[in-house]
Amino acid sequence: RKEVEQDPGPFNVPEGATVAFNCTYSNSASQSFFWYRQDCRKEPKLLMSVYSSGNEDGRFTAQLNRASQYISLLIRDSKLSDSATYLCAVKRRTGGFKTIFGAGTRLFVKA
Amino acid sequence: DVKVTQSSRYLVKRTGEKVFLECVQDMDHENMFWYRQDPGLGLRLIYFSYDVKMKEKGDIPEGYSVSREKKERFSLILESASTNQTSMYLCASSLSYGNTEAFFGQGTRLTVV
Numbered sequence: 169r170k171e172v173e174q175d176p177g178p179f180n181v182p183e184g185a186t187v188a189f190n191c192t193y194s195n196s197a198s199q200s201f202f203w204y205r206q207d208c209r210k211e212p213k214l215l216m217s218v219y220s221s222g223n224e225d226g227r228f229t230a231q232l233n234r235a236s237q238y239i240s241l242l243i244r245d246s247k248l249s250d251s252a253t254y255l256c257a258v259k260r261r262t263g264g265f266k267t268i269f270g271a272g273t274r275l276f277v278k279a
Numbered sequence: 280d281v282k283v284t285q286s287s288r289y290l291v292k293r294t295g296e297k298v299f300l301e302c303v304q305d306m307d308h309e310n311m312f313w314y315r316q317d318p319g320l321g322l323r324l325i326y327f328s329y330d331v332k333m334k335e336k337g338d339i340p341e342g343y344s345v346s347r348e349k350k351e352r353f354s355l356i357l358e359s360a361s362t363n364q365t366s367m368y369l370c371a372s373s374l375s376y377g378n379t380e381a382f383f384g385q386g387t388r389l390t391v392v
Binding site for chain 1: 309310312319320321322327328329330333335337369373375376378379380381383384385386
């Protein structure tokens with residue numbers, strides 16, 4: 169079983185739709201949580217960190233449920249430019265601080 | 280502006296060659312990582328380093344080794360390249376503490392023929 173699991177999708181949604189992604193993690197020692205965005209043929213870049221109380225950045229809302237060990241990302245009012253792969257990531261301490269990624273969820277927003 | 284630089288964007292090597300992928304960061308980050316990314320498999324951690332000369336295996340270390348002699352530089356070595364190591368290789372770095380993100384290089388597309 170992978171340490172971080174995501175539904176690979178793809179999710180095909182119309183512009184203006186609301187879409188939600190979930191991600192589960194298996195190691196309860198995970199300390200920090202993130203959503204990254206990766207455009208085609210580009211490197212991943214941070215979309216937002218995920219805080220225990222949940223956090224929002226414009227049309228994007230991230231939630232963390234430590235008891236059930238999952239994080240979620242909600243995108244409201246989807247835009248064509250939101251089409252990308254969304255990767256969740258967790259950070260935990262081993263000798264140093266290791267960042268583990270899920271395989272990513274592909275989102276296509278169509279006009 | 281933060282920067283992680285990988286030495287090559289594209290690389291073609293022959294089976295059995297020893298291959299070096301270099302990564303440099305200018306952010307004084309403690310942690311550096313090597314991932315490979317394959318369709319359907321996502322980003323898989325090969326090795327990471329949390330300090331000079333310190334390293335830990337990731338999920339898929341077989342066939343790879345790493346070197347970190349200076350804080351800013353982290354090298355991935357393919358001891359004897361094989362065709363199943365054809366992939367996109369991504370280097371990243373991060374601070375250790377808190378909710379700090381990883382920054383990625385632009386990636387190296389390695390083809391082993």
